[in-house]
Amino acid sequence: MIATCLSYVIVLLDTSIVNVALEPVAMSLHSDISGLQWVVNAYTLTFASLLLSGGALCDRIGAKTVYLAGLLIFACASALCGLAPNLPVLVAARIGQGVGAALLVPCSLTLINRAFPVARQRASAIGVWAGCGGIAMAAGPLAGGLLIHLLGWRSIFLVNVPIALIGAWLTTRVDSVRADATDRQMDIAGQLLAIVALGASVAVLIEGAKLGWQVGMIRVGAVIALVAWIAFVLVETKRKQPMLPLHFFRSPVFSASAFASSVSGLVFYGLFFLLSLYFQSARGWSPLLTGLAFLPLTAMVAIGSFASGALNRAYGAQRLVCGGFLLYALGFAGLLALADNSPYWRIALCFPAVGFGAGVITPAATAALMTTVDKARAGVAAGVLNASRQTGSAFGVAIFGALMSAVQPLDTGIRVAVYLAIGLSLLGALVWRIALAVATRYVGSDAC
Incomplete structure (x- = not known):
């Protein structure tokens, strides 16, 4: 339990x-905004694109072996991040962190399932595991600001090394877990096409704002991204054991859950990136003060995550996810005050709505999604949901960073970004409500 929680x-x-x-x-x-976008997205993109393959490796090789490999890769990549002499090395090391993370998350759930065979104990263990993740999310900005204030920015990466090594030592004490599905095939073609499609799409968004949308290289990148996405869908429809089972999306609840998680990740992490740059660049705040400024936001994410289960039982996933997106829209509307250089307290008043909305959406969408698939496919389905959220996060950083670069002056760029976040939040609520209404009417889904 300790080993899996440390990794998460x-x-x-x-x-x-x-x-x-x-x-x-x-x-x-000596980086500009596009360079910073790559620092953030190199990790998120790699994590998203390899997550499903990480689950397949877990099934083929065994959870303990893959989990140990993930921890050691993450530790080495974190050390390289902390020692990086320039931006390209830092971005490459962040890719290494993403590889490690993609191996850790699916294997950690498998190890928990094996360690707690009794259903009630297993549910409690997964709750602890998820709660530790929520606390990490909440504490991240403040812990980062404190570490940077005391030891410099490299310390936020170097601190991972001893934690990962302790987790690896603990994992060696866990009984070996044999693979259940040794005959499961790796979808190499689908994996490569997913990497190309995601990477090219994000690269076009990031570099297009910097170089200009009419540049030949950007146009070529857009064509590559489009061709890769089409080829990925075609390959996945032909494979017997695809990385992404497209038949899952025949369920309106499954499709809506993946869409909701993607939109939630896009608007939350996109505006998180924008706000971080705004506080530090426009207002000149230190990393520690920036971390403190985010506390009303991230603390409510953790509170919303813990409260989501009870709220879901009381009101149902349909109302809860819609309510979360409406809280998003309300909080984002208040963030229009950013463009007017308003005092911090006016901005902070909007954070609880955004944070609580973010906290309740993903668990509720996950609970709804898991009712649509067989237990034997639950791991793959959960992987699709996590990959959707991480993909949305990567696109959010790319899109909102591009708006900050391309739309000037700064207050105009902020207004455009906030209006986009509001529109996407309302769209998420509308799609979710329609999809679950269709499922209720024609399928009778319990997810509602």
Whole structure:
């Protein structure tokens, strides 16, 4: 339990902690906004694109072996991040962290399932595991700001090394877990096409804002992304054991859950990136002060995550996810005050709505999604949901960073970004409500 919780803490910590280091990294390694977007997205993109293959490796090789490999890869990549002499090395090391994270998350759930065979104990263990992730998410900006204040920006990566090594030592004490599905085939073609499609799409968004949308290289990148996405869908329809089982999306609840998680990740992490740059660049705040400023936001994410189960039982997934997206829209509307250089307290008043909405959406969408698939396919389905959220996060950083670069002056760019977040939040609520209404009417899904 301790080993799996430690890994999940560092995996989620590195999705948020790096945001408070953006300004110190930019000054130390002489980076612009597009470079900072790559620092954030190199990790998120790799994590998203390899997550499903990580689950397949877990099935083929065994959870303990793959889990140990993930911890050691994450530790080595974190050390390289902390020692990186320039931006390209830092981005490459962040890719290594993403590889490690993609191996850790699916294997950690498998290890928990084996360690707690009794259903009630297993549910409690998974709750503890998820709660540790929520705490890590909440504490990330503040812990990062404190570490940077005391030891510099490199410390936020180096701190992962002893934690990962302790987790690896603990994992060696766990009984070996044999693979259940040794005959499961790796979808190499689908995996490569997913990497190309995601990477090219995000690269076009990031570099297009910097170089210009009419540049030949950007147009070629857009064509590559489009061709890769089409080829990926075609390959996945032909494979007997695809990385992404497209037949899952025939269920309106499954499709809506994946869409909701993707939109939630996009608007939350996109605006998190924007706010981090705004506080540090526009207002000149230190990483520690930036971390403190995010506390009303991230604390409510953790509270929303813990409260989601009870709220779901009381009101149902349909109302809960819609309510979460409406809280998003309400909170984002208040963030229009950013463009007017308003005092911090006016901005902080909007954070609880955004944070609580983020906390309740993903668990409720996950619970709804899991009712649509057989237990034997639950791991793959959960992997699809996590990959959707991480993909949305990567696109969010790319899109909102591009708006900050391309739309000037800054207050206009902020307004455009906030209006986009509001529109996407309302769209998420509408799609969710329609999909579950269709499922209720024609299928009678319990998810509602």
